Amino acid sequence: MYEENCSPLPPGDASVVFGKQLAEMKLRATVEHSAELTPESVVRWADTGNEPRLAAICRRLLLPGSGISGIENLRQLVELARAGNACLLCLNHRSNLDVPTLYTLLEDHGDSDLFQRIIWIAGRKLEEDIGLTGILVQCVNRVIVTPPSWFAEQHSEDELHKARQVNIAAERAVAKLRHQGWVLGLFPTGTRVRPGKDSTKQAIEQTDSYLRMFQHFVLGKLDGCTLPVSKDRDFTHETPKLDRMVYTFGPVRLIEDWRFRAAARFPQLDQRAASAQAIREDIEALSPKNSLTQSSRSKDDYDPPERI
Numbered sequence: 001m002y003e004e005n006c007s008p009l010p011p012g013d014a015s016v017v018f019g020k021q022l023a024e025m026k027l028r029a030t031v032e033h034s035a036e037l038t039p040e041s042v043v044r045w046a047d048t049g050n051e052p053r054l055a056a057i058c059r060r061l062l063l064p065g066s067g068i069s070g071i072e073n074l075r076q077l078v079e080l081a082r083a084g085n086a087c088l089l090c091l092n093h094r095s096n097l098d099v100p101t102l103y104t105l106l107e108d109h110g111d112s113d114l115f116q117r118i119i120w121i122a123g124r125k126l127e128e129d130i131g132l133t134g135i136l137v138q139c140v141n142r143v144i145v146t147p148p149s150w151f152a153e154q155h156s157e158d159e160l161h162k163a164r165q166v167n168i169a170a171e172r173a174v175a176k177l178r179h180q181g182w183v184l185g186l187f188p189t190g191t192r193v194r195p196g197k198d199s200t201k202q203a204i205e206q207t208d209s210y211l212r213m214f215q216h217f218v219l220g221k222l223d224g225c226t227l228p229v230s231k232d233r234d235f236t237h238e239t240p241k242l243d244r245m246v247y248t249f250g251p252v253r254l255i256e257d258w259r260f261r262a263a264a265r266f267p268q269l270d271q272r273a274a275s276a277q278a279i280r281e282d283i284e285a286l287s288p289k290n291s292l293t294q295s296s297r298s299k300d301d302y303d304p305p306e307r308i
Contacts, residue, residue: 039169061226069288070249095227208275221286
């Protein structure tokens with residue numbers, strides 16, 4: 001699969017290479033994009049009409065060998081969520097195409113319904129970016145938060161107050177949605193990995209606050225990158241590249257047990273720091289098992305009840 005993509009891409013950034021497709025997405029958008037973030041607008045639902053167009057962009061960048069390993073683990077997590085359990089999906093973060101590329105691969109596997117059950121916890125930066133970025137993020141279910149990096153910048157007291165109110169609203173939204181059949185998707189690093197900056201590979205300690213809200217989780221590792229980080233804004237002007245994209249999903253785990261073991265692994269750290277260190281190491285340790293469309297069970301797997 002994807003052998004047709006072995007021919008080189010045209011020169012230019014994404015706005016040039018995919019200019020025609022982006023223009024059509026803008027023309028056919030059915031959801032009005034609003035960059036203004038308020039406590040009343042933290043939950044934003046996908047414009048599913050444009051999903052196939054975004055998938056076509058992502059698909060053009062996939063090289064042969066791209067696929068999903070451990071897809072049964074993701075299915076199991078979705079079924080637990082459907083039964084009313086609080087379920088979390090955690091992935092490393094390589095580019096702004098990570099999420100739509102997952103949709104593309106799931107669609108190509110005939111499992112796009114799994115993607116539709118995920119709501120992503122997303123930073124406000126993508127919503128407020130200039131250019132056509134807003135058209136792309138509209139294709140994804142998301143809860144918008146103000147990340148720690150935003151607070152580290154200079155803002156007025158009024159802006160800081162509004163940002164805190166947004167985060168309170170987002171936390172309430174997550175608490176409500178987690179028992180309504182949704183899987184919440186989270187990038188523990190809170191940012192994309194930058195080459196040469198090891199700090200961007202570190203999970204932020206706020207990750208543990210999310211973990212405590214959920215019962216079950218799956219860790220996922222993304223290998224490959226089709227839109228390398230090169231800009232801090234105007235993201236459609238980053239330059240795409242062809243790559244082999246493999247998503248590996250580990251077994252479903254009980255979060256309470258995992259956090260206990262994380263604390264035991266790093267006794268010199270407090271719980272927040274131990275969870276952050278453990279989640280980074282556990283994600284990095286994931287590797288594809290056998291076929292990209294099959295999953296294998298480990299000693300840490302378990303057969304969960306219908307509802308806990």
